[in-house]
Amino acid sequence: MRKFYTLLSREVRSYFYSPIAYMVLVFFLVVSGVDFYFQVSFMNQRPVSYSVQEAFFNSVFFWFAFVLVFPLITMRLFAEEFKLGTIEPLMTAPVRDWQVVLAKFFGALVFYLILWIPTVLYFWIFQQVTKQPAATSWGAYFGSYLMLLLLGMFYVSIGCFASVLTKNQIIAAVISFCAITLLFFLGLMQFILLNVSAATRDLLGYFSALEHMGTFSRGVIDTRPIVLYVSMTIVMLALTHQAFQSRKWRL
Amino acid sequence: MIKVENLTKRYAGQTAIRDLNFEVGQGEIMGFLGPNGAGKTTTMRILAGFMPATSGRASIAGFDVFEQSLQARAHLGYMPENVPLYSDMRVTEYLDYRAALKDVPHRRVVERVGDVKELCGLKDVENKLIGALSKGYRQRVGLADALLHEPDLLILDEPTIGLDPNQIRQVRELIKNLGKQHTILLSTHILPEVEMTCSRVIIIHKGRIEACDTPENLLGQIRQAGGVVVEAKTGTDNGAEEIKKIAGVRDVTTDVNGDWKIFSLRVESGLDVREEIFRLAAARRWTLRELSLRRATLEDVFVEITHSDQV
Numbered sequence A: 001m002r003k004f005y006t007l008l009s010r011e012v013r014s015y016f017y018s019p020i021a022y023m024v025l026v027f028f029l030v031v032s033g034v035d036f037y038f039q040v041s042f043m044n045q046r047p048v049s050y051s052v053q054e055a056f057f058n059s060v061f062f063w064f065a066f067v068l069v070f071p072l073i074t075m076r077l078f079a080e081e082f083k084l085g086t087i088e089p090l091m092t093a094p095v096r097d098w099q100v101v102l103a104k105f106f107g108a109l110v111f112y113l114i115l116w117i118p119t120v121l122y123f124w125i126f127q128q129v130t131k132q133p134a135a136t137s138w139g140a141y142f143g144s145y146l147m148l149l150l151l152g153m154f155y156v157s158i159g160c161f162a163s164v165l166t167k168n169q170i171i172a173a174v175i176s177f178c179a180i181t182l183l184f185f186l187g188l189m190q191f192i193l194l195n196v197s198a199a200t201r202d203l204l205g206y207f208s209a210l211e212h213m214g215t216f217s218r219g220v221i222d223t224r225p226i227v228l229y230v231s232m233t234i235v236m237l238a239l240t241h242q243a244f245q246s247r248k249w250r251l
Numbered sequence B: 001m002i003k004v005e006n007l008t009k010r011y012a013g014q015t016a017i018r019d020l021n022f023e024v025g026q027g028e029i030m031g032f033l034g035p036n037g038a039g040k041t042t043t044m045r046i047l048a049g050f051m052p053a054t055s056g057r058a059s060i061a062g063f064d065v066f067e068q069s070l071q072a073r074a075h076l077g078y079m080p081e082n083v084p085l086y087s088d089m090r091v092t093e094y095l096d097y098r099a100a101l102k103d104v105p106h107r108r109v110v111e112r113v114g115d116v117k118e119l120c121g122l123k124d125v126e127n128k129l130i131g132a133l134s135k136g137y138r139q140r141v142g143l144a145d146a147l148l149h150e151p152d153l154l155i156l157d158e159p160t161i162g163l164d165p166n167q168i169r170q171v172r173e174l175i176k177n178l179g180k181q182h183t184i185l186l187s188t189h190i191l192p193e194v195e196m197t198c199s200r201v202i203i204i205h206k207g208r209i210e211a212c213d214t215p216e217n218l219l220g221q222i223r224q225a226g227g228v229v230v231e232a233k234t235g236t237d238n239g240a241e242e243i244k245k246i247a248g249v250r251d252v253t254t255d256v257n258g259d260w261k262i263f264s265l266r267v268e269s270g271l272d273v274r275e276e277i278f279r280l281a282a283a284r285r286w287t288l289r290e291l292s293l294r295r296a297t298l299e300d301v302f303v304e305i306t307h308s309d310q311v
Helices: A002-017 A019-045 A052-057 A060-074 A076-084 A087-092 A097-130 A138-164 A169-186 A198-206 A209-217 A223-248 B040-047 B069-074 B091-101 B106-119 B135-147 B165-178 B191-197 B215-221 B240-244 B274-284 B298-306
Strands: B002-011 B014-024 B029-033 B055-060 B076-079 B153-157 B183-187 B200-205 B208-213 B227-233 B249-257 B260-267 B287-294
Touching (some): A002 A019, A019 A060, A019 A097, A052 A097, A060 A097, A060 A138, A076 A169, A138 A169, A138 A223, A169 A209, B014 B200, B029 B040, B029 B191, B040 B153, B069 B076, B076 B135, B091 B106, B091 B135, B191 B298, B200 B298, B240 B260, B240 B274, B260 B287
Parallel strands (some): B029 B200
Antiparallel strands (some): B002 B014, B227 B287, B249 B260
């Protein structure tokens, strides 16, 4: 456990050693700030049937930043170590492969969660200023942040896998960006394909991150997406572990 | 300490090492020599548990490097070639991190990190970023890291590569001192270093062990590579013709330096022909200004063993 904690703390700290972390943080703050501002000013003009919090988590701005941020967070995880050769001292220390894989995964996940901390402030400030609740209920907050965690786990694990495949960070970023964007658009298919049966439409809906976020941000905790994302994360991490071990028999 | 049996490693289509067999005993300093691409780094990586062999076995302190990799790794300090380090960490921070990874007990971390910094001369740079260190200091950080958990065995891949002569001398001293408590396997290109520090030498070429012995014995086998150097003004004589007639001289090469000629003689094993040369020079009235015996060095051994295919 001590080794895992040591590895994890290095992973998290290493984000803050590099300028990339601050770039991502600033980028994220700007986009989410703009998102929040637009939602509030839109609501100022006409009455709407949803809350600020719902609007915030379901806007175009939100998804734009969301999809972009994962390749940036995860591209360096393994690729950088391969490139610099630091994987050699790391793996000749008495640590297990899965400890390294999990430490990298959770390191990226922790950084991703740190990105979201400022958004909590938005809602708090909104309530202080307007004396109105930003969400319909506490469950809506819980649901949206739970969904953020679930989607984050899955997309970070995809990024981990992309990064373990190559020693080039750019290639890792492109792979994970493509994979995440494709998955995301899979959820939009049901709006694009018109000549499909209701069953197909439902099936595609099960994979739709948009739909999941919609449900959860209303405060409806559906177990199906939870099972989907947790199990897919485990699958991706298992693949990452396998690919990481492959250095032992490849070439 | 190290036991290697029939170790073979094949990469896509080519064999890096072939059927290696050797043992390194407790307290030995073993030198690992070979031209670039001979398989030194591959062997060391296998021993360090970084990659498995295709076939054969290797064990460290009785632990198989593949089956019981974690225990084997706990017994060794490995310094990879070119010492890859996290350039965004500070020296002390990095060593603390490595100490935790290597199971140094909590209460001993500060003490151990302090000790290795002292030993490797890192006190002056302990708060610097590793990325800002010179090559020599990075090398020392790598060595400090290898020593952190007081391993029984040190595997050092080219510990002196890229250092300046002063630093090489320091590292050599350090290794010699470490040899008193640790078993060491080190690879290098610098042959005088091996002669000075190592108790035994393995010469590996094209993935095979070509020689494995003490430096003295290796030199003994190769005495004929030694020779005599003569520098003389021979006047109208050719010089080389006359010298060749002396019994035991195998061949003579001549370099001309103004009026002076420098003859390099290869002689039969164990023979010293300097007396004959002197008499010859006296008889032919040559002016002699150098007459010396050139001792065989490990370099000769190395060249003789490994030059076969390099024209």
